[in-house]
Amino acid sequence: MGRAPCCSKVGLRRGPWTNKEDTVLVKYIQTHGEGHWRSLPKKAGLLRCGKSCRLRWMNYLRPDIKRGNITPDEEDLIMRLHALLGNRWSLIAGRLPGRTDNEIKNYWNSHLSKRVATDSNENHSKGLRGPKKRSNNNLIAANKKKRRSEKSPQEDREEEEEVATTKKIKVHQPKAIRVSHIFSIARNNSFETVEVADEEVMAHDKRESNDVIINSNNDLSWMMSEAKEHNWFCDDEDYNDMVDVEGCGGGGGGGGGCGDEMICSNDDKNTSSSSPCHRIWLPNNNNKKMLEKIFEEYHELLKSEDHLQMESFVDSLLI
DNA sequence: AAGGATTCCAACCGCGGGAGG
DNA sequence: CCCTCCCGCGGTTGGAATCCT
Structure with missing residues (x-):
């Protein structure tokens, strides 16, 4: 019991x-x-x-809670992080100083999930490739709404059928896979309104480690395409350590500000814990070529739509 | 203006995992 | 290794606020 x-x-x-x-x-x-x-x-x-x-x-x-509307920047970050991490609200909240997991979860459920659903439907109708999971939350909301309204017996049957169908087509979102020492995502620090104590960052990093979490092929897809599109693969051989990104994203000084994460090489991933940063880390400076190779391979598999191969490809990335 | 529908969000619930005995 | 306690997380609910007809 x-x-x-x-x-x-x-x-x-x-x-x-x-x-x-x-x-x-x-x-x-x-x-x-x-x-x-x-x-x-x-x-x-x-x-x-x-x-x-x-x-x-x-x-x-809590005194460090940032109240008020979610800014477009935060919204964008939430969407990106959700694409990468799934419904792991505490992790997402950890990258948004001053925001709570509950707040982000609520915001996602009430605003963003609909938008994502709409976007994916649009993409689908245009024949574009992309995630088309039906939001479970939307289903819940829809069912909730149904419950609240009067229903005829036929509607009841329809609902039952819908539920049955839902059960059949329910998309299983696997628990995140921890990938040791391949990638890591440092805490986002681009939102300046709330100061986050170093201890908190350290505690957070201690909890979450510096390992990246890859949820699905879609996540990998997103990460790879983003990396390629934004040229996150560093050409600079000197990217052996944390690159200072203060001023990135927030628009506050610092050589133009990248505004985006970056995938770079790093011989010792653990050094990242000393300073919050919103870059994606990779283990050593030989990985640039490796990453490009992986990316090419990944694209080939995408083209071939061979899911089995894709799965084993993803497995091969896991240590 | 009224009342039903919908949205939003604070709060609750149950589960899983870590720590310690 | 097992058990218990406690914490934290994600899913869900309930009701106030707002929108719509």
């Missing part, structure tokens, strides 16, 4: 937080620091479960 939900205790409050509760929580955390969520409510004198306190703090009360 599983553990009972922590909020099931009689007498614990649920639902929206009051200002008073917020104040109590903030004061307690300012004094004692984060963590020990289980015991926090009791110590702080809150009639909430620890989980609820943690959520409230993480998603709303």
